[in-house]
Amino acid sequence: MITRALAESVLACAMSGGADFAEIYGQITCNNSITMMNGKIERASDNLVSGVGIRAFLGTKTVFASTSDLSPEGLFKCARSVAAAMGEIRGDVSVNLTERIFPNIHPVKILPSSVEAKVRADILRQGCFAAKEADPAIVQAMGSIAGVDHTILVANTEGLYTTDRHVRTRMAVSAVASNGSENQSGSDSPGAGMGLEFFDLVNPADIGREAARQALVNLRADYCPAGTMTVAIENGFGGVIFHEACGHSLEATSVAIGASQMAGKLGQQIANPKVTAIDDGTIPGAWGSVNIDDEGHPTQRNVLIENGILKNYMIDRLGSRRMGMPMTGNSRRQGYTYEPTSRMTNTFIANGPDKNEDIIASMEYGLYCRKMGGGSVNPLTGAFNFAVTEGYLVRNGKICEPVRGAALIGTGSEILQNIDMVGQNLARAQGMCGSSSGSVPTDVGQPLIRVSTITVGGR
């Protein structure tokens, strides 16, 4: 993409405005996607994203420029604009880069972009048809299959010159069930940091059947009652609770500038002692894993909370400068037009001491959330919300009738203390997380947990 010699000159140019550090991030990403609706393949497309982002630091002041023009002239123009915005132009600085190759812990067998669209379309058909055929009440099944082949180059004035390649595959199916007057929907969208061999592990038809199952449950569900309740949240995407309630508040993005409820709380008991939470970007083939982060730092397994005590934050290079703490391999960006910042990778609550059956049996009255939707959080106040996409009322320790339309709201600091039972069936699920550096793939996860009290929005 950019030779080592060219990168050296471009970095030297970017440093010429008096910066103390400069970095080049180059990207070539091949995205392909196919969508299906009404039983027909409706759209197939390819997109090649390519460009470079150049960043310079002077202390904690940053200048960033990006361009889709990868020619040497384009790169120098971009570097000059960085230098000029940093300060008065002095002479070029000399930069020496050493090439480094990091180990690839996410091997890929079948690169999606090397397989004809028709073959990928057949995989998608299996998922959508399975949803449609699941029940006569399923009136619509839609889906998409997407492949991403993402190559990055990182070079910086600490001498690093390296590249990495990351491949992802994901399929999503959503189903709509109707009883003539009302529509309800369900969806499932697993993915992995793998090629098309992902579908050897996950049967495409199962994805469709799962979407249909949820839609059918919701069709017979009544509205969820409102109020404060005891709530049990199932594993997998249930982990979005930790992602929103706490994860975002542990990113240097907000911690380093004092805009987080978790700033200054290292070593403090911020959660129930049953809670241990981990961010791990090294899980082989996982959706949120990468070999190196977008600043060229190898990803790590970071214990964020251990037995309820805050142990660490997620820290990128700028955050590291602001906080005086080491980087944690969490710097991420959607692409070259975004400035990187600290983000989650695969973040989950670890297995705890409680048996799953004991958790349900302990609830006299409450809500069992089998599937969660997305959510959002304000890192400053910790106020969060998330949607329950499949829920059931619990009475006398038994899971009873399904309810729909529920939302869980609260604040991070409260809910962390209120997670009073943690089960043993840890599983992760995939999502796209949006923040200032764009949309990046992340896994959320947890075992079944119990929250002693939380506000349930319903009617």
Next chain:
Amino acid sequence: MKFEELKQALVAAAERQGLKEYEIYYQAEESISAETLKQEISSFSSSNTGGICFRCIVDGKMGYASGELMTEEAMEEMVANAISNARAIDSEDEVFIFAGSSAYAPLPEREVKLIDPAAVRDTALKLQADHYAICDKVADGTQSAAVGAVSEIHLCNSKGLDLSNRVGVSFAYSSVVVREGEEAQESFEYAVGETYEDVKDMPAKAVQSALDKLGATTVPSGKYNVLFSGKQFRSFLSVFSAAFSAKNAQMGLSLLAGKEGEQIAAACVTVTDDPMREGCPMQTNFDGEGVATARRNVIEKGVLKTLLYDLTTAKKAGVQSTGNGQKGAYLSPVSIAPYNFSLAPGDASEEELFAAVGNGIYVTECKGFHAGADAVTGDFSIESAGFMIRDGKKAEPIKSFTVAGNFYQLLKQIDRLGNAVKWGLPGGFTVFGSPDVLIRDMSVAGK
């Protein structure tokens, strides 16, 4: 390579590969922004990007390919990929490369250029200084930013259509953090225009709105009269605008399907879509397929007048495209979306609205629409914050409650409308606007 060279390379590749019907869509964007932290510029960014989308019809199917790598080989590969993608499609929907509308509304005469970097820095610094000067509760974590962007679009095709547009937008925002004892609150205000004329009052407004939230408590669950600020109600329009898409209607994903001509909302409700709203910096006279755009009422006095169509859905329904086949970005497929989509204002002032509520809730913040609202069913349950209204007056701040309901029922329950439309930030050519909206007896979950 320049656009004209790229175009020639694509046309040559298309002809070589035997294509008869194809379209080239090019979009280039330049932007600059400055962000502040404490009293300094913490980050200054600029970007210069461009991309091309090529789509073509092969045996009646439309294939897409797009990219940012501007070389002759890349153009050749783009055409080959588009053809291969077309061959994977089995949808029988009729697709079109469009020859052009009979007339296009004139775009406003103005010189569109990127705002001066010095103005961007100065604006961000001035806003930040103003924040700290207003009140000593303003705390670090407070940020201001100013952004300027210019975007250029070219659409040309094998039918001889050749359209272009150049638009520029500037916006600035205040993101204020205030602290009092252990409590922190924040607020977010912004102003959009071609220049930074409207930012003067923003810092004071932003600081006041953060201060107003200090000491907020939770409300008891129950039924309340709810006054939605226009800033929040427009988010409902944004989420549920999907229901007005003819595509969704034809797919069975909109409860508005087949309701054209029917009363679907209260008589005070008129919803307008306007691609050329005066004062909006993002105006366009053609859509992503090259069809002329036009202003129209989607709901008029409560009656659904039309859905929004592109060429394919219009053909299916036996009507004309409404010019709403948009491309969100150069690489996006054509999909139906509104332009300046707004609920028309009523006649009530803020005081009159509070008086009409009597006792109830003023909702000034809603969060998590992407998860808490279902565009298919209309159901929503949304995390909210705002103020109590007591005896017709705005009272203490409240937080951590949800407001739940169904959008389609909500449309029928609209009781009073404020007299001023509050517009949001444009996303491409799409922007939503709404006045304050009063709805009675809504479900609220709090403590």
